[in-house]
Amino acid sequence: MELLLLTLFLTLFSALSVSSTQTIVQGFPTLTPQTSLSVEKETDFLISPNRTFSSGFYKVGTNAFCFSIWFTNSLNKTVVWMANRDRPVNGKQSQLTLRKSGNLVLTDAGGSVMWATDTFSQGQVEVRLLDTGNLVLVTNSENVIWQSFDYPTDTLLPTQLLVRNTTLVSMRGRGAYLSGYYKFKFDDNNVLNLIYDGPMISSIYWPSTLRETVFYFGRTPYNSSRVAFFNERGRFRSSDNLKFNASNFGVGPKRRLMLDYDGILRLYSLDGATGLWEVTWQPGGVDVCKVQGLCGPYGFCRYNPLPTCSCPYGFYRIDLSDWSKGCSPRFNLTCNSTTTNQLDFVMIPNMDYYGYDLNTYGLGLSFESCRNACLIDCKCQGFVYSLDGKGECFPKRTLLNGFQMLDLSRVAHVKVPRDIVISHKGKVLNTTSDLNCSAAEVMVSSGGGSGISGGGEDTKRNGFMKLLISFVGSAAIIEMVCIGLGWWFVLRKHVHEELVNMGYIVLALGFKRFTYAELKRATLNFKQEIGKGGEENEYNRLVQFVRQKIKQDMLVEVIDPRLNHAYSDGKLETLVKVALMCVGEDCDTRPAMSKVVELLSGDDEKNIDDKEGDN
Known part of the structure; x- marks a missing residue:
């Protein structure tokens, strides 16, 4: 009986929740003259006929709102356009009003005009949000006198034109909706460019103008029409001959082309089931860390x-x-x-x-x-x-x-x-x-103040002990994992691959934190000179890379620079050699934990050299 009541309660609660949600997302199909949308009413927003897009007040900060357009069914309401991104309005008494004159006006709590379309019509006008995501002002004769597609922020939608007088401008940062310093636009030579336009300097960083001209990339500056767009299938075309397709090209997913806050242009496709976005194109040859102005002066x-x-x-x-x-x-x-x-x-x-x-x-x-x-x-x-x-x-x-x-x-x-x-x-x-x-x-960032504290033998000892403790702890974990993986080998016969993976983790914990990009370069794009290659080879090449640095007496290149060289070179070399022993391909040849402690204590240096020589 109790179970039945609980089931009925949950069913009723679910039904009420759905009903409540449906009420909240109803929205209005149009906004007519002398009517308003209020920032204080959650139900005051426009919605497109097929419910793909919604338009209303979007919270951008504490008591700060922008009138925006977003994908209704995306996670966290992905914004594609903002009217007042650099002049947010108050969370109380602000409203969007369509005046009788045909002017759409956004006012703050005190009645100050923060944004307006500056339109006028003698006939009746109404505001509609189309299925394309375009917010339009339409007369009773169906003439469009204003549209949001002519004033993009950081996003281009399918069928929306990018022309000579329109520009995509990035956000200032993750979650910071103010206008940023990156722009995507046609330059005076009729070519689409990614531009850093900062407080001090301005420069083009894509396409590259150092070694290759736009002709190298198959582009042309000779078409002065300056128009670009992409369609619902994910096909982008531009008058300067910039062409690309989404990796999931075809009718189906909703798409948006966005200039992200990090200065990279990306085409996104929406997973309707999860509400999450997948990157389906971005420019080739653009390294995020090489985007100009990304980290500012000195950074x-x-x-x-x-x-x-x-x-x-x-x-x-x-x-x-x-x-x-x-x-x-x-x-x-x-x-x-x-x-x-x-x-x-x-x-x-x-x-x-x-x-x-x-x-x-x-x-x-x-x-x-x-x-x-x-x-x-x-x-x-x-x-x-x-x-x-x-x-x-x-x-x-x-x-x-x-x-x-x-x-x-x-x-x-x-x-x-x-x-x-x-x-x-x-x-x-x-x-x-x-x-x-x-x-x-x-925990590892540099502290405040302009002076340098520490130094001397105590600093060296402390630095080495930190490294030693970190390694010994990692080694203990590795030994336990080895035991568990032994059983895994009996059951699934995949121990070799997993142990190699754990060997990489030891290196990553004890040494410099190699990134995927760095590993790719250090291992020649994970390429094997003899054989078919494979996932295992990534880690083999990393181990060989570290061994080569030992032979070249260049250990400093694989040690995390944040240790500030506060360690003994001799002890460091011992530690590295022991680490390499612990990531040997054959698990049976790896030293036990007790042996690791003995080797690190310096009592068996000859054994270290002998084993390392065998490798």
């Missing part, structure tokens, strides 16, 4: 594993919610003829700041000559030196467009007061403040 982008903005040591992030504002120094940099001996450089390996060179000092220039030239030049904020053997020196008047890649054979040097620089055995180290605010990253 640089790296994969961790997602694109993350960081600051050089001695700098702090200006705005935690806005990457583009970059980093600011924690010091006052005084530069004149009497202070140059008080200046030095923070070094960031595998790093470049693209553009804004003072000049190129030429090929074959020694590092010291390059360094000294920047040191005495007060206009030089830093320099980038190439390690490809050509001796290229790039002094920078502005440090923008920074990006760090594992395979980049350049080193960036940022000018700072000498007391900021951390030195160890004559080397200037890479010290960064990670801008990723996840809990794991906050």
